[in-house]
Amino acid sequence: MQNQSLPPVRVRVFVSGLVQGVGYRYSTRDRAQYFGLGGWVRNLPDGRVEAVFEGSKKAVEEMISWCRRGPTGATVSELVLEYEDPEGDRTFEIRR
Numbered sequence: 001m002q003n004q005s006l007p008p009v010r011v012r013v014f015v016s017g018l019v020q021g022v023g024y025r026y027s028t029r030d031r032a033q034y035f036g037l038g039g040w041v042r043n044l045p046d047g048r049v050e051a052v053f054e055g056s057k058k059a060v061e062e063m064i065s066w067c068r069r070g071p072t073g074a075t076v077s078e079l080v081l082e083y084e085d086p087e088g089d090r091t092f093e094i095r096r
Contacts, residue, residue, distance in 0.1 A: 006057065007086065008055055009057045009060045010039075010083065010085065010089075011081050011082065013051045013079060013080070014082075015076055015078075017075045018074060019070060022070070022072075022073035023071050023074075024041075025049065027070070027071035028051055028067070029041060032053060032063060035055065036056075037063060038054040038055060038088075038092055039053045039092050040089075040095045041092075041095065042096065054087065054088075054089040067079055
């Protein structure tokens with residue numbers, strides 16, 4: 001649940017490692033929805049996963065922590081974060 005008195009935070013995350021073919025996108029969607037975040041996740045042609053999370057600072061930080069581990073079967077070697085201006089995303093989707 002977001003604290004409506006604080007402005008939302010938006011971050012773009014690039015996840016490297018063994019993160020494709022292990023359910024990373026679906027687990028990311030489920031976890032983001034659990035935290036009440038908006039945004040999206042997709043596989044990149046270079047083998048990384050890219051995701052955007054928008055919501056409360058606490059929820060975004062929790063999501064980033066989860067991304068460092070990922071789902072069972074994933075091996076995360078690097079996480080690159082790029083903070084952006086919020087765009088008002090309220091739902092979370094998997095992009096192709």
